[in-house]
Amino acid sequence: MMAFPIALIVAILVVDVLAPPDIHLGPLLVAAPAITASFAGPRQTGLVAALAVVAQTVIAVLRERDELFSANHQAQIAALVLVGSSLVIFCVVRERRARELTQVRYVSETAQRVVLRPLPKQIGPLRVASLYLAAEAEAQIGGDLYAAARTSSGTRLIIGDVRGKGMTAVGDAALLLGAFRAAAHRQATLTELVTYLDRSVCWGLTEPGESDRTGETFITAVILDIFDHDGKVDLIDCGHPPPVVLRNGRPTTIDSHQPAPPLGLGELAHPRYHVDSFTFEEGDLLLLYTDGALEARDSTGAFYPLTERIAGWAESNPDAFLRRLRRDLLDHVGGHLGDDAAMIAIERSLPSQA
Structure with missing residues (x-):
């Protein structure tokens, strides 16, 4: 030149x-x-x-x-x-x-690896892929979060979204992820785990040196127990968009019968956590996501119709599925998201693949 x-x-x-x-x-x-x-x-x-x-x-x-x-x-x-x-x-x-x-x-990037660790490709009998799309061009991490932990009976997963943006949201996400990683192995039931996470967020918001943000900051989340052997999944939905199961190209939204308030509002709402269950069979694909995907708008202001767009998709491999979803989502918004979006695709492997 x-x-x-x-x-x-x-x-x-x-x-x-x-x-x-x-x-x-x-x-x-x-x-x-x-x-x-x-x-x-x-x-x-x-x-x-x-x-x-x-x-x-x-x-x-x-x-x-x-x-x-x-x-x-x-x-x-x-x-x-x-x-x-x-x-x-x-x-x-x-x-x-x-x-x-x-x-x-x-x-x-270092902070992302420390706070938001990439999920392994294989967790027990599950094949997993994760994706984080930041709204800011130079950002690597924001208030969206996810993590996984193995237990004696299966895999525990959390995906969530912190209210707000900036470094405060990153700090709150790190607080919840740290509490999840510390307690996911120790809390016997899903209800006990979610109760502990809610209290941890509440304590973190009022610890010395922090301004009291009780009621102002909260974290929507879905916490799941995916059992290894019986094709069952337990979940508690804390004000978060519901998971979607794709079976033979047909998406099914798993709505909670009694959704709980977001984490961090326990001291105000005094929730009683209800565990919902659904089947997750071999060959199914489970999609978890944050509201940045649902609230993505095109040039006319229309939201991204997630379940309508993925209907009929034949990709059973989680990586291939998320690559296609990423392309489709960015095409819908014209290449720039208005909010961070995190997504996890999970497939229960067939016996020969596990």
């Missing part, structure tokens, strides 16, 4: 020298360092700017034999020096900002 601005300098020099006296192409030399700055660093930009100054000097020598360096050529050389210096400074600042952005991305 460096060949183009250098060739431009040579072409302007030759044409300017051979052109009639009343035609001056020297001012066009400023285009060469400007073009270079669009793709190169400060050294290459400075080199091309210096070549442009040399070319303007050669033009002055060859065209002004009687009056070397006329005021016009002096002004053009000074302008090239000024513009070239400015472009070099611009490239230095741009590279510094690029290094800072790279560092920020690195820290963000």
Whole structure:
């Protein structure tokens, strides 16, 4: 790419020298360092700017034999020096900002791996795929969350969405994920686990050094027990969008009969958690998601019709299913989500695949 601005300098020099006296192409030399700055660093930009100054000097020598360096050529050389210096400074600042952005991305990716660990591809008899789509272009993690843990009888999963955005939402997501990972193995029943998670969120919102946000911050979540052997799933829905089971291309929404309030409102609502159950058979695909997927709007303002769009999909592999869902969702919104979206696809493997 460096060949183009250098060739431009040579072409302007030759044409300017051979052109009639009343035609001056020297001012066009400023285009060469400007073009270079669009793709190169400060050294290459400075080199091309210096070549442009040399070319303007050669033009002055060859065209002004009687009056070397006329005021016009002096002004053009000074302008090239000024513009070239400015472009070099611009490239230095741009590279510094690029290094800072790279560092920020690195820290963000590290935080994502620590807070929102990727789910393993295989958990017991389950094949799993997870996806996180951030609304912010440079963001790696927000208030959506998910995690899984193995128990003696199966797999426990949580997917949730923190009210609000920014670092506060990330901190609240980390609080809930830490509580889930610590208690998922120890709490005997699903009701006990959800009760513990609700209390942990409430305690975290009122701990010393934190402003009291009771009633202002909450986390919607679905917590599930997927048993290994009997094809049964228990769930407690805490104000979260319900799971969807795709069986032979037909989606079924698993609505809770008695949904609980979101986590973090237990001290206000005093909920009694009700466990719902449904069958999850071999070859079925279970989809968990946050409301960022449901509330994604197209150019006309229409929400993404999740169950309608996935009806008839033949992908049984969770990775392939989420790749298609990601493409379809982004096509619906025109490439940019208005809110973070997290999704988990789970398949109960056939005996030969487990």
